[in-house]
Amino acid sequence: MYALRQALRAIRKNWIASISTLTTMTLSLTILAGFSLLSLNVNLNLGELQNELELAAYLSRSADPQAVLETVSGWGEVVSAELVSPDDALENLITELPYIERPSAQVNNPLPYSLYLRLSDPSQTARVGEALRELPGVDEVEDGGEAVETFLAINEALRLIGSVLIVVLLSSALFAIVNSIRAAITARRDEIEVMRLVGATRGFIRSPFLIEGVFLGLLSALLTLLLVVPGYSFIALRLSQTLRFLPLERDPLALAQLSLLLVALALLVGLVGSAISVSQYLQEDG
Amino acid sequence: MIEFRHVTKTYPRTHTHALKNVDFTIQKGEFIYIVGHSGAGKSTLLSLILRRVTPTEGSVHILGQDLSRLRSYRLPLLRRRIGMVFQNHRLLPNMSATENLVFALRATGERGNLEHRALLALRQVALAHKRKAYPVELSLGEQQRVAIARAMVTNPPLLLCDEPTGNLDPDTSWEILELLNDINIKGTTVAVATHAKELVDQLRRRTIVLRGGQVIRDDETGGYSL
Ligand SMILES: Nc1ncnc2c1ncn2[C@@H]1O[C@H](COP(=O)(O)OP(=O)(O)O)[C@@H](O)[C@H]1O
Ligand SMILES: [Mg+2]
Numbered sequence: 001m002y003a004l005r006q007a008l009r010a011i012r013k014n015w016i017a018s019i020s021t022l023t024t025m026t027l028s029l030t031i032l033a034g035f036s037l038l039s040l041n042v043n044l045n046l047g048e049l050q051n052e053l054e055l056a057a058y059l060s061r062s063a064d065p066q067a068v069l070e071t072v073s074g075w076g077e078v079v080s081a082e083l084v085s086p087d088d089a090l091e092n093l094i095t096e097l098p099y100i101e102r103p104s105a106q107v108n109n110p111l112p113y114s115l116y117l118r119l120s121d122p123s124q125t126a127r128v129g130e131a132l133r134e135l136p137g138v139d140e141v142e143d144g145g146e147a148v149e150t151f152l153a154i155n156e157a158l159r160l161i162g163s164v165l166i167v168v169l170l171s172s173a174l175f176a177i178v179n180s181i182r183a184a185i186t187a188r189r190d191e192i193e194v195m196r197l198v199g200a201t202r203g204f205i206r207s208p209f210l211i212e213g214v215f216l217g218l219l220s221a222l223l224t225l226l227l228v229v230p231g232y233s234f235i236a237l238r239l240s241q242t243l244r245f246l247p248l249e250r251d252p253l254a255l256a257q258l259s260l261l262l263v264a265l266a267l268l269v270g271l272v273g274s275a276i277s278v279s280q281y282l283q284e285d286g
Numbered sequence: 287m288i289e290f291r292h293v294t295k296t297y298p299r300t301h302t303h304a305l306k307n308v309d310f311t312i313q314k315g316e317f318i319y320i321v322g323h324s325g326a327g328k329s330t331l332l333s334l335i336l337r338r339v340t341p342t343e344g345s346v347h348i349l350g351q352d353l354s355r356l357r358s359y360r361l362p363l364l365r366r367r368i369g370m371v372f373q374n375h376r377l378l379p380n381m382s383a384t385e386n387l388v389f390a391l392r393a394t395g396e397r398g399n400l401e402h403r404a405l406l407a408l409r410q411v412a413l414a415h416k417r418k419a420y421p422v423e424l425s426l427g428e429q430q431r432v433a434i435a436r437a438m439v440t441n442p443p444l445l446l447c448d449e450p451t452g453n454l455d456p457d458t459s460w461e462i463l464e465l466l467n468d469i470n471i472k473g474t475t476v477a478v479a480t481h482a483k484e485l486v487d488q489l490r491r492r493t494i495v496l497r498g499g500q501v502i503r504d505d506e507t508g509g510y511s512l
Contacts, residue, residue, distance in 0.1 A: 002392060190378055191389070197336075197376075198440070199365030200393035 006208035007215055010184045017183050018216065024176035025220035025266065026227070028169035033228045033262055035165055039158050040249045040258065046151055048247045055117040055129055056142045063137025065113040071135065072117065077128055079118045086111040112139065123152055170269060177216060177273025178280075181209050185281045192282070206282060210274045217270020221263040229259070287444065287475050288312040288335060293344035295330055295499075304330040306499045307344070312477065314443070317470040319486050320479040322496035328479035331496070332446050335477075336368060337361060349443065366394045369437030369445040369474075373452035375429040377421040383408060383432045384417045387439045394440055407439040408432070411465060427458035434465060438474070445469060447478045456484060463489055 011018045057072075059065055065083055073081045084092070089111045094101045115138075119128060129143030185192070195205050232255075236248050249255065288311065295305040305327045312318055320328050333339045334346050337353045346353045349367055356364060377386050387404035396403070408414045411431040421429055430450060437445060447466065451459035463478075463485050470476040480486065486493060495503040 190376070194376060194378060194390065195393040197365065197370055198390045198393050198436075199362040199367075201362045201395070202359070204393060204395065 003204070003207040003211050007211040010188070010208065010212055011215065014180075014183060014187065017180055021176045021180040021216055022220050022223065025173045025216065025269070026223040028173040029220055029224040029262060029266055030227050032166065032169050032265075033224055033258070034231075035162060036258055036262075037228075037232055037249070039155075039162060040254065041247075042151075042155055042158055044247055044249050046155055049148065049151060055119065055125060055132065057115040057117070057132050057135075057138050058140040059113040059115065059137050060139040061112065063113065063139075065115075065137075068135060068137050069115060072115065072132070075128065075131070077119050077121060077124045079120050081118075082116045084114045084116065086113060089114055123148070170265075173220075173266075173269050174273045174276075177213050177270055178277045180216060181213050181274040181277035182281050184209060184212055185277060206278050209278050209282070210271065213270040213274025213277070214267055215270070217266040217268070217273075218263070221266035224262060224266070225259055287314045287316070287349060288477070289347040290331075290334075291345045291347070293334065293341045293346060295327075295334065295339065296342045304499050305334075305341075305496075308496075308499075308501055309344075310494060310501060310504055312475065314475055315470075315473060317467065317476045317491045318478070319491055319493040320477060320496065321481060321486060321493055323481065326496040327499040328496060329448055330499075332370075332448050332477070332479055335444075335446060336365060336370060362394075366440055367442050367444060369434075369440070369442040371430070371433050371437050371445070371447040371450050373449035375421070375433035377429060377432055377436070379421050382418050382420055383413065383424070383435075386421075386432060387436050390436050391439055396440065404435075404439060407435040410438065410469075411435045425458075426453055427461060430454065430458075430462055431465065434462070434469070438469060442474070444475045445477070447476070447480075449480055450478060451480065451482050451485065459485060460488070 057068075059068060065085075069081055069083045072078060086109045090104060090109050093111070094104065117128070117132075119125060125143050125148050129141050132138055132141045132143075192205055236250065239246060240248060290308050290310050293305055293308045294303070296303050308327075308331065320331055322328055330339065334341060334353075335348055337346075337348075337356065340354065348364065351364065353364075377383075378389065381389060384401060384404045387407055388400045391400045391403060405414060405417060408417050411434055413428060413431055413435065416424060416428060416432075419428075421432070424432065430453075434445075434447075434450075445466070450466070451462050454462065459482060466476050466478060467489060490507040492506050493503070494501055
């Protein structure tokens with residue numbers, strides 16, 4: 001409790017330094033949070049895409065549909081394969097486009113057997129599509145592979161930028177803490193000297209600084225949430241109004257997890273930063 | 287209480303031989319002067335007792351403990367049993383006399399009514415009426431008395447003073463010395479490093495004389511002659 005009071009006193013006393021540390025940390029965490037939300041949504045879209053994406057193969061008239069179905073079902077990447085007969089395909093088409101019902105009754109059904117596949121991993125789409133094309137009895141393949149490819153590339157780029165950002169932002173937050181605690185140690189040099197002389201334990205001398213670091217971390221995490229939570233809600237609302245089809249992460253559990261992760265990260269940065277300062281600038285003089 | 291066994295201290299960075307083969311014992315309850323010119327090794331000797339430095343050769347035994355075997359996490363416990371006073375009082379300027387003492391008590395992990403204990407200690411040095419004064423509001427002699435009160439507030443069995451009268455005029459110095467003598471009479475072992483000839487000659491006590499890091503004299507009622 002004494003250590004906590006000391007830490008709070010130090011923050012109040014050096015409020016200008018504290019504010020600059022808080023600003024740096026909050027900014028870093030806000031960018032990180034914004035970026036995490038972006039990645040989260042890109043992943044969500046990718047997942048959605050994966051669910052919606054089907055490989056469609058149209059069989060030639062001469063093919064044996066059951067044989068093709070069996071071969072394809074045996075492939076490891078294929079989660080499900082559905083064979084649709086020409087009659088069913090026509091019926092589906094008529095449900096979607098009712099005005100073709102009458103004309104279609106005038107002619108023989110022109111539709112082939114079609115095969116719809118779902119894959120376990122959307123990045124395999126192009127490869128499986130290729131294999132499908134090679135299969136005897138397959139006339140035509142629609143794989144929508146380009147869209148997936150683009151999406152995957154974006155995701156990959158995001159991941160790369162993300163790693164760089166995490167390193168840069170976390171180290172700037174860390175340095176802010178290290179500096180702030182170093183200043184606090186310098187400001188209390190005389191007190192520390194007296195404490196050592198009268199026989200204060202290492203823990204007693206160090207804990208106020210560690211608490212100060214953790215506290216700064218916590219405070220900046222809370223400030224970040226204060227910025228990001230309403231900010232994201234607003235952006236999500238606007239997007240859902242203009243781009244209705246776009247799936248957005250609204251799951252409270254996922255968002256709570258992200259917030260918790262952010263707080264934990266901030267606490268960790270605070271603790272590690274102050275621990276670095278304390279071990280660098282509070283060397284035991286013996 | 288204090289035992290130096292063939293202690294040599296060489297500061298490695300400057301290769302200064304601060305103490306050479308120093309060997310003596312101080313019993314519980316003694317009052318002892320450590321005298322010598324500036325640079326003779328007085329402060330180094332006191333620093334060895336506090337284990338702020340470690341001997342290059344030989345061993346130091348304090349309160350029954352061999353300091354070379356003292357684990358560093360136990361060092362604070364040693365320091366709590368030794369009061370220390372410097373020439374410069376080293377009071378914290380932003381704290382009143384009471385607060386300075388409470389700060390020391392708290393740093394040693396003491397609990398309870400610390401203000402009351404601080405007041406008792408200030409009464410011992412006859413400064414209870416200045417308990418709310420900040421260091422700048424006290425005379426040099428009063429500052430030094432508060433520093434002594436701070437060193438004694440935890441009732442340590444041993445009190446070390448490094449040139450406690452170095453900044454003071456003769457009369458005030460004498461008051462401080464009388465105070466240290468009182469503390470000694472009440473049972474605390476007191477070691478005073480000084481080069482104040484008048485004091486050492488006036489209040490005759492055991493005197494260890496250092497020159498160039500060596501003990502050149504160790505007399506029961508020595509007086510000051512180098
Ligand atoms: N931390 C140190 N590093 C290097 N040399 C030191 C250090 N402290 C003291 N000395 C040297 O050791 C010698 C004894 O110094 P000191 O113990 O301070 O003497 P005194 O207190 O009697 O004046 C001096 O020559 C001084 O320069
Ligand atoms: Mg000295």
